[in-house]
Amino acid sequence: MKFAAIIILFHPERQILLNNIRLLEAAGWQVIVVDNSPQSHQGWLSSSVEFRHCPENAGIAHAQNIGLLLAKQHEYDYAMLLDQDSQLSEQLLQTVKLRVVEAQTHYPNLAAYGPSIVSEFDGQVVRAKVQRAVPDEHGFLHSRQIIASGKVIPISVLAEIGLMEDALFIDGVDHEWCWRANRKGYRIISDTQALLRHKQGESRKRIMGVTFKVGSSVRLYYQYRNILILLRRSYVPFYWKIRNCVALPVRWIINGWFLEQRRERRRYMRQGLIDGLKKRSGRYKADQ
Template structure:
């Protein structure tokens, strides 16, 4: 079986990225780099690395789609999506290859396999707060959704499920694809026996016993807008809709009064709400 890794970049750090690529190449993987940075990083990579660039930032969904289509052209059987801020090691790569193929044998209609995500902030496993996964055999968990980094897709399912929704641009892209796959009868699984160290957000803020992920102010536009866009869709889980309807005002309070750049954050939230109510998708109009 041939595996490809699709790594999406945006102003990356060189050393950890090259370490990940070296490990993947040593394991015989095809590596596709999709760079959303304005400046090219192609000179970092050897000739055997496939490099695509969108200097005006096409968004994570478009970047992933370009990588998936190239992986199909290169006749890969599986493609792992990877963020630039995840950390690989030899044992993880070997385990992912073995466990992905095992999941394919165990589950008919497998849409995607994902490892357990471990936060770089506290080195604890990231667990679902509301919708608990269903335990299956051999350490696999049937999930409603998994995050993109580490998500490994049998490329044969793409023609049926479709590619990532480019109109969402960034936030919610991975979850929407998982829900759409399940609507078509596919299964998404997470692996309790394999873990990936991954960074989510720029920092953490703890208030009243609750830990909030704090990212760049612009991300709030996409988060609020895409939640309002996805709330309208019948295949989006009810628990997710209810949780986010409760969380949106709480997150507004945190970002407006308890973190830096609060005024700017408020403007992005307002713009996201306005465009979400209008069902507007695509790139933020002044995000250059």
């Protein structure tokens, strides 16, 4: 079996990136780097790394697709998507190699396998509070969706499921692909035996006894817009639609009045609502 790892960059931290690449290559993974940063980071990398540069930042979906198509072209069996700030380990990479093959042996209709995510903020395994994953006797968890970082995709399934949706640009890309796979009868699985440390959001803030994820202001544009776009689709889970309809006004209050840059945050949320209603997609444009 041949394994590739696709790392998406956007202003990366050098030490974390190079350490992850070192671990991947030592574990026998071919590394593909797709750089969405304005300035190329190819100078950091050895010639063994397959590198592509998108200086205009074409979005995470487009960057992932570049990597997936390269993995397909070079006839890799599996491709793992990785964010630049995930913390890899030798044990994780060896476990993933063995367990994804095992998962596909038990479930030939496997679309994606991923490790359990450990929050970089509190060191706890992230578990869904609604629509919990269903465990099986092999230590796998069956769910509707998993996040992109650490997600391993059997390249063969792309022929039927397709690539990531470029038009969404960033937020919701990982979940939309999983739901599309569900609709076609494929399984999405995470693993209790593999743990990946990952940073979701830029920080955390506790407000009125509740801890909220804090991200960049512009991400609010994509979150609001893409939620409105995905709400219209029949294959998107009903529970997700209800949860986000409830969450949108809460997110507006928290970001618009309790966090820093609140005026800017309100502007991005407002534009996201407008563009979502108008079904606009792609990259955010300030003059639209």
